[in-house]
Amino acid sequence: MLAKDFLTVAIFMIVGIAFVTITLIAAWVIRPYRPSAEKRGTYECGEIPTGPAWLQFRVGYYIYALIFLVFDVEAVFLFPWAAQLLKFKTTNHALAVLGFVDMVIFVAVLAVGLAWAWKKGVLEWK
Amino acid sequence: MHIFGLFITGYQVAFVAVAGLTVLAAVGVVLVPNILRAALCLGVMLMGVAGLYALMNAPFLAVVQVMIYVGAITTMIILAVFLSNRVMKIGFFQAVYNPLLAAAAAGVMFLFLLVTVANSVWVQGIVEKTPATKDVGVQSVATALLQPYVFPFELASVVLLAVLIGAVVIAKEDTADES
Numbered sequence: 001m002l003a004k005d006f007l008t009v010a011i012f013m014i015v016g017i018a019f020v021t022i023t024l025i026a027a028w029v030i031r032p033y034r035p036s037a038e039k040r041g042t043y044e045c046g047e048i049p050t051g052p053a054w055l056q057f058r059v060g061y062y063i064y065a066l067i068f069l070v071f072d073v074e075a076v077f078l079f080p081w082a083a084q085l086l087k088f089k090t091t092n093h094a095l096a097v098l099g100f101v102d103m104v105i106f107v108a109v110l111a112v113g114l115a116w117a118w119k120k121g122v123l124e125w126k
Numbered sequence: 127m128h129i130f131g132l133f134i135t136g137y138q139v140a141f142v143a144v145a146g147l148t149v150l151a152a153v154g155v156v157l158v159p160n161i162l163r164a165a166l167c168l169g170v171m172l173m174g175v176a177g178l179y180a181l182m183n184a185p186f187l188a189v190v191q192v193m194i195y196v197g198a199i200t201t202m203i204i205l206a207v208f209l210s211n212r213v214m215k216i217g218f219f220q221a222v223y224n225p226l227l228a229a230a231a232a233g234v235m236f237l238f239l240l241v242t243v244a245n246s247v248w249v250q251g252i253v254e255k256t257p258a259t260k261d262v263g264v265q266s267v268a269t270a271l272l273q274p275y276v277f278p279f280e281l282a283s284v285v286l287l288a289v290l291i292g293a294v295v296i297a298k299e300d301t302a303d304e305s
Contacts, residue, residue: 006180006188010140057208059297065205066293069198070286076190077271077282084268099272102279109283113290122294 063122067114074110078103141181148174162207169200186263 042049081103088096117123151174154167176191271279 006177006185009180056210057205059209062202062205062209063293063297065198065202066297067290069194069202070290070293072194072198073286074283076193077279079189080186080264080268081271083264087265088268088272095272098276099268102272102276105280106283109280109287110290113287117290117294120294120298122298 060125067117067122070110070113074107077106137181141178144174144177144181148178162204165200165203165207168203169196172196172200184263186267 081099085096085099088099148171151167151171155164155171158164158167172191172195176188176196179185179188179191
């Protein structure tokens, strides 16, 4: 049964959650409690924080996320193709050639989009 | 093992654990007042769905679920929360403006799912019976993409291109306003 292979994943998750929980509880038990206004402040690498944390972010982050999403979906198509192409080469050579051409077209269409976005200057961080 | 006279397999224990986590996180998405925490609950819920796919002998779908939904979609939702103007106001709470309408919409959805589930044909013991070859999911997906579904596959790249161009066009205008 294939689900058994995921037993490793389950054990990894349980150990990971237990590790974090036990570490935090141990720190909570052992640590001394002497709070001050400075200690309670938000840690920003030694800088004194200004303004609230809940502020509006720039739209630039979102466009990066959208472009990432597009290429994430592309990777999903790429993965089964890459895993099977060499097998098709031995079993069905015509299908392997067709598959290669298909993927070249697929990637080329998206590459055009990326090149256009690059030319538009969207990828530059101002 | 036997509990209360019932024979319980490890598979059933795993299913109940993963399904319970998924449902709990889904309830959290609806009930948690802070929208950012609701988005994080959504991430846990999507992870649980990936676990369910893994338990249903669909490892490729589980990996895709983690890649796309947990990895990208959750990030998108959290960034969308960050982008919102209303985040700046204190106490950005989710609000149901019309409880009756919401209940009606949820009820219609529930009825639709109930009818679908009731009319489905269930195959008994499919998880135990399917062959234990590791690449069965990936192989069939790859063959399907190249042989009968080549055109939809190529069309997908055009759809992705449209997403890319749309994102650039919409976001570009906003940055022009800012500067």
